[in-house]
Amino acid sequence: MARLIATRLLTLIPMMLIITTIVFFLVHMIPGDPARLMAGGTRVSPANLAKIRETYNLDKPVVTQYGLWLSDLAKGDLGRSFRQRREVTDLIVERLPVTVKLASFSFLLSLAIAIPLGILAAVKRNTWIDLVATAFALVGASSPVFFTGILMILLFSFKLQWLPSIGPGEGGWDTVVHLFLPSLALGISLAAITTRITRSAMVEALTQDYIETARAKGLSSRSVVFKHAFRNALVPIVTVAGLQFGFLLVGSVLVEQVFGLGGLGSLLIEAVQVRDYPVVQGATVFIAALFILINLAVDVAYGVIDPRVRYGGGA
């Protein structure tokens, strides 16, 4: 197990190198002149433009710029924002909490909806319960989050006035109250997929031979479903849940816009619009690293769930 983690951590280095390269060159391929955008208009004197370019190393060849950026990155320095004239690291640290909170809340909400519903649908398969779960998944998966979000604001904030519609709240319980609607909007769309995966993994597990052994032992349906089937169904569920959590870190941008939460996703979108290279690069690399770490956590989870992974044995 420790070896598995160690090897995976080592592969992180080449992976990050590849990602940084791709990110850097992609960002620089976006049309638009950051110096001109920074100067804020078309009627800028060539001298001023040249000065800006010099300050930010934009006059140097792209490959040189890449080298400089990479050596800073190796020291943990993500550079300074062109536009906001602040450290990129500070910007990320400032925006991160609301994103992490939103992502975690909606992730937990989605699991709280999807896992019981998926299990129920599998156990009661081909009944009306299964049908309701399928309908929920279909509607959830096909409604865009910004649409669900707006509907929720209309219902819960505007009509019923139960919950606030905007802002991240001021900490503690206030944050929970403020983040509930956006988390629910995101959570429902995630839950749609997780419900389907849980259902199909549980159906698969419940038709395995060892389920019959468990029943022949005299175990109750509860132990059969939760102890023997659910743990076997966990691997696909954890895989999907891990991917979803990764996507949540950026994918929540639409919800952030609807509910006026300035998170990491919003930071990235704003930066792309003004060709703020260091912020785009820094935020993307940061998110990529998080993504890789989540995948590592998923791999470790496989080992915890399944002894065949842990001991590296086949059938």
Add this chain to the structure above:
Amino acid sequence: MTDRQQHPVLAIEDLRIWFKTRAGDVKAVDGVTLTIAPGEVVGLVGESGSGKSVTARSIMRLVPAPPGRHVGGAVRFRGQDLYALSEGEMQDLRGGRIAMIFQDPMTFLNPLYTVGDQVSEAILRHQHADRKKARQQVIDLFRTVGIPNAEERFDAYPHQLSGGLRQRVMIAMALSSRPDLLIADEPTTALDVTIQAQILVLLRQLQAETGMSVLLITHDLGVVAEMCDSVAVMYAGQIVEQAPVEILFANPAHPYTAGLMAAIPRADDPNAAPLPIPGAPPDMARPPAGCRFNPRCPWAQEICRTDVPTLRDIAPNHRSACHFAGSQVFDWAILSALEAGR
């Protein structure tokens, strides 16, 4: 009728288990009647698809419903109709007084739990034992069923054991609560030949030690001859013949049984080619009228195509469901058929 048969451990009476499909009801078990006396080892033989496994599972009420459903008949265990019990009462019996082992020990153990855990689970379910006591009991059971290094094996996962050891684990699990009846569904089919013999010897020895009754499901008449006291032959969802092993082998009283015997390859006479039974088992959604074996039976008469034969006593302890069983003409026909196979 002997006393042993008047107080059977298990009496299946005209059991019908059907499966709903698009093509109509598949009558997998359609009027099975079978008795098992205390301490008796009964073999249930038949071709694949004859309904042997469904019969075995229906005793434990393990047939998933839907699509399966109990259409009629009773399964009496020590006089108690199991189909009249609640699911909770049934759970107390499963793995307690009735236990079951299955065909493929590779897939019938949960890959995510240690074998020791899986056997303890059965003990904790049926006996007043704490984990520590259960663990010791499992280790003792492992020794009884011949698992070497029993203590270390407790913490092994199924994938770390060979097929033979896994089947021994299954047997340990089934025997953990000293059942009155053990149902073994083709327990050696998935194993290597040498391991098969070991498992059969083990089962025979454990049966002799505990005095439990065994229903052994198999398609292998050799296993039956080796293991069983009596044998029931199943064809197309019904029992067509039941008799003590010696009688059945010496004097089969159903054309299907005779056909099965003639189909065994013979090692003592390499020139005698095995004679397969012509045709295929019927589609159980639309079984033939009259005797279900009539389309494949070389001696079928008009009555076989119209009247359903009942399973009746043709001699003490010998029952057959053939219209002609017991008649002299029939005995002569069967004998000549067996001779042809020899």
